[in-house]
Amino acid sequence: MSTPTSTDLVVGARPDHLISPHGVLDLRGSAGRDVWLSYPFDAAVVVCGLPGSGKSTLLRAWAASATVVDPRVTRTSFEARMPAWLPYASYRPWARLRHMHWLRGELRRGGPLLIHDCGSRSWMRGWLARTARRAGRPLHMVVLDVGAPEALSGQQARRRLASRRVFALHRRGLARFLRQVERGGQAQVPGISSVVVFDRGQRDRITAVRFGSRPS
Template identity: 55%
Template structure:
């Protein structure tokens, strides 16, 4: 099946829409945040893309720290240090040239502001791909990967993501500060996201591609 070239702008809502596979196109130094609740398919999507871009993934930071810690030391003891290190690595990645993919839940307001600040400071376009899957589908995804979030943590992510989606409906991309585009995808639409490319301006979306308010 032919893959359609697609450059999201504003709010691009793919939820509930069928269509051909899409290759997302962004500028050469764009930062693309891939967000969603735990189990929504962020890691799977990033592996499928296999993009020639830098990748910031909190799991990689956690595993690197675990490798240096005594095996008997519980993760909650050094979790604050892991989170601080991840923030520092993310900030440092914005300084380096070239495209960047950021794996993040996107539900924390302070992290959204930090990403916007770093993008603005280093002259980068900021884009978001938000996997807005149903909670039951996300839970199934957690069980499939044999890595589950604590129930309280998961519920908190679900509530925060729901609030973010409501703000996006009301305010457009302004709900995610600094974002040039926010692409919303449910589980079927996620399967359409065949790849991501970075380069010169990709131009408008292809014929029949959806765009929500502000798109």
């Protein structure tokens, strides 16, 4: 079975069954067989997209393959300890610090890792790249570019709505990141080994992720 890779920006590529990503691989608008993504054993894979784009659904399907770091776990933990009347915004900085501490620990621990993140904040992408590099492991990204209407529909379906301000910030940030990648390829994502971009049509075809065997 062939194992297509990308070394720079490849637009509209027709995927085979198994893809070992490298560089930027843009599969938006593609049709064909279901997609399996294959990564090295020690890879950390960041699953990105707007709130409601399907990140959590994808991570649940992939959870048996790797440890999953999801910021909602940290948020839920904080909310359980705080008075119900206290708004989350008042302790968000501490929750974010706790989440980043968890992330750093998992990146240092080694082994397959899946990370839930919006992907819209350049400072967070940079921090992840630096932290992964210091831990001696490759960092990869999977971006779900499903469009704002689909993401809003997903929020309504799960009954968790981001505020208009927060959603707009994520939308602008992710769009800016995708434009940078489209124009400059891998040069725009220093420290990140690959970026795979899927649209709504391809999202349900990402059937599995696999990680290589532990080095002997």
